[in-house]
Amino acid sequence: MxxxxxxxxxxxxxxxxxxxxxxxxxxxxxxxxxxxxxxRHYEDAIWNDVEFTVIxxxxxxxxxxDYFASQIKAQLTIxxxxxxxxxxxxxxxxxxxxxxxxxxxxxxxxxxxxxYLINKIESYKQHDELLxxxxxxxxxxxxxxxxxxxxxxxxxxxLIQALPEYEQIQEDDExxxxxxxxxxxxxxxxxxxxxxxxxxxxxVNEKAGTTRDAIELKCEHKGRQFILVDTAGIRRKxxxxxKLEKFSILKSLKSLDDCDVALILIDSDEGITDQDITIxxxxxxxxxxxxxxxxxxxxxxxxxxxxxxxxxxLRDKAKFLSYAPAMTVSALxxxxxxxxxxxxxxxxxEYCHRINTGVLNRIxxxxxxxxxxxxxxxxxxxxxxxxxxxxxxxxxxxxxxFPNAVHFSYKRYLLNQLRQMIPLEKTPINLFFREKTGRxxxxxxxxxxxxxxxxxxxHNTQRQKERTEQSKRKRQRDKDxx
Numbered sequence: 102m103x104x105x106x107x108x109x110x111x112x113x114x115x116x117x118x119x120x121x122x123x124x125x126x127x128x129x130x131x132x133x134x135x136x137x138x139x140x141r142h143y144e145d146a147i148w149n150d151v152e153f154t155v156i157x158x159x160x161x162x163x164x165x166x167d168y169f170a171s172q173i174k175a176q177l178t179i180x181x182x183x184x185x186x187x188x189x190x191x192x193x194x195x196x197x198x199x200x201x202x203x204x205x206x207x208x209x210x211x212x213x214x215x216x217y218l219i220n221k222i223e224s225y226k227q228h229d230e231l232l233x234x235x236x237x238x239x240x241x242x243x244x245x246x247x248x249x250x251x252x253x254x255x256x257x258x259x260l261i262q263a264l265p266e267y268e269q270i271q272e273d274d275e276x277x278x279x280x281x282x283x284x285x286x287x288x289x290x291x292x293x294x295x296x297x298x299x300x301x302x303x304x305v306n307e308k309a310g311t312t313r314d315a316i317e318l319k320c321e322h323k324g325r326q327f328i329l330v331d332t333a334g335i336r337r338k339x340x341x342x343x344k345l346e347k348f349s350i351l352k353s354l355k356s357l358d359d360c361d362v363a364l365i366l367i368d369s370d371e372g373i374t375d376q377d378i379t380i381x382x383x384x385x386x387x388x389x390x391x392x393x394x395x396x397x398x399x400x401x402x403x404x405x406x407x408x409x410x411x412x413x414x415l416r417d418k419a420k421f422l423s424y425a426p427a428m429t430v431s432a433l434x435x436x437x438x439x440x441x442x443x444x445x446x447x448x449x450x451e452y453c454h455r456i457n458t459g460v461l462n463r464i465x466x467x468x469x470x471x472x473x474x475x476x477x478x479x480x481x482x483x484x485x486x487x488x489x490x491x492x493x494x495x496x497x498x499x500x501x502x503f504p505n506a507v508h509f510s511y512k513r514y515l516l517n518q519l520r521q522m523i524p525l526e527k528t529p530i531n532l533f534f535r536e537k538t539g540r541x542x543x544x545x546x547x548x549x550x551x552x553x554x555x556x557x558x559x560h561n562t563q564r565q566k567e568r569t570e571q572s573k574r575k576r577q578r579d580k581d582x583x
Contacts, residue, residue, distance in 0.1 A: 104264040107184035111200040112160025119247035120157035281356040284366035286334025292432035294331040362390040393427035451528040468518040477506035500537030
């Protein structure tokens with residue numbers, strides 16, 4: 102594993118700002134009020150060609166002044182135990198705090214290198230105000246401004262010297278399956294992430310809005326690597342007023358853009374709501390695979406435990422995701438949770454599927470032969486050939502003489518034929534229509550077919566210009582001779 106560096110400190114001293122500065126990414130939410138970060142947030146960083154992993158943690162509070170203080174402290178302790186090097190960051194504007202003293206005593210009991218940073222130092226006038234920090238018994242402090250980058254470079258130069266050496270192992274990103282866990286607030290997203298991860302990795306509480314950041318967890322299941330992304334709950338736009346919550350929802354939606362499969366959690370006890378369907382629509386718009394999970398199934402009494410009724414209601418309200426499988430689970434008890442990743446693998450396999458161009462054309466040809474498209478202005482709509490142009494999701498292009506004349510119902514018919522014949526039953530499919538001129542021989546390779554088509558199209562355009570010029574010259578000669 103890469104060396105691990107944990108950032109510790111009391112609330113609102115700039116831990117997440119420093120985390121973003123070191124990792125050169127804005128993956129940790131930052132705001133002026135304390136207590137924004139609650140979970141451990143991991144991200145890789147590199148400085149002077151030295152790679153390491155940085156952990157952002159919640160603010161340290163020894164008392165229960167905060168609703169989540171005890172859980173945040175437990176997460177912070179785990180981060181400190183995992184780290185090879187610890188960064189203890191303090192606030193140079195507000196001065197030394199009793200929590201700083203307590204955390205310093207806690208770190209003294211750990212036999213690990215600790216770097217002491219005084220943050221928010223942006224002018225020389227502040228240097229005389231830092232004498233009180235020496236009462237901690239520390240000989241050397243790094244005066245930095247995480248927001249503006251002042252002093253961070255010099256600190257990182259010293260930090261990488263203290264990191265242990267490690268043997269770098271190349272990871273194959275192609276084998277990773279990225280999963281985004283999305284849903285309304287308090288439907289059990291963090292509980293499910295902990296269950297799939299195998300330990301209490303995320304802060305879980307009955308209070309809605311516990312998760313604010315999009316937290317990534319790496320896990321393994323039956324030899325396959327997964328990245329689980331726990332996201333903040335997505336409420337209706339009209340109910341979102343705080344700036345921090347807006348940013349949390351934006352990060353949740355960004356996770357859908359980056360994922361392969363979205364786990365759409367629904368609270369079975371509350372039933373399928375309009376907001377659940379809206380969130381499902383976000384996944385459908387972004388073209389990722391989807392799996393519906395009816396969570397909290399253990400809370401239902403025997404009279405309401407009708408899987409058939411729930412599934413019929415779901416399919417009726419989310420017709421646009423008819424291809425997405427659905428399961429009833431309980432993140433709290435673990436009921437059927439062991440089947441989730443197996444189902445994700447099946448969805449991902451179809452999501453990355455590529456079909457031979459010859460086979461694809463035979464499917465389209467047979468489908469058109471069985472049910473011919475309607476006429477367009479008295480002319481027959483002709484399908485010349487088709488090719489696959491992309492995966493994730495599978496995307497196909499049909500070259501026809503009148504692309505705009507293909508009715509949406511006929512497009513739906515072709516999509517259904519593709520799903521049945523390939524088969525692609527659990528993944529979204531894109532089907533496009535383009536105009537084709539001239540006769541083109543395809544090779545069976547999608548990228549090569551597209552290149553040949555563009556080259557032939559350019560050639561045909563040039564030939565058409567030449568014919569036009571020849572016709573003009575012939576008419577001119579005929580006119581001169583007469």
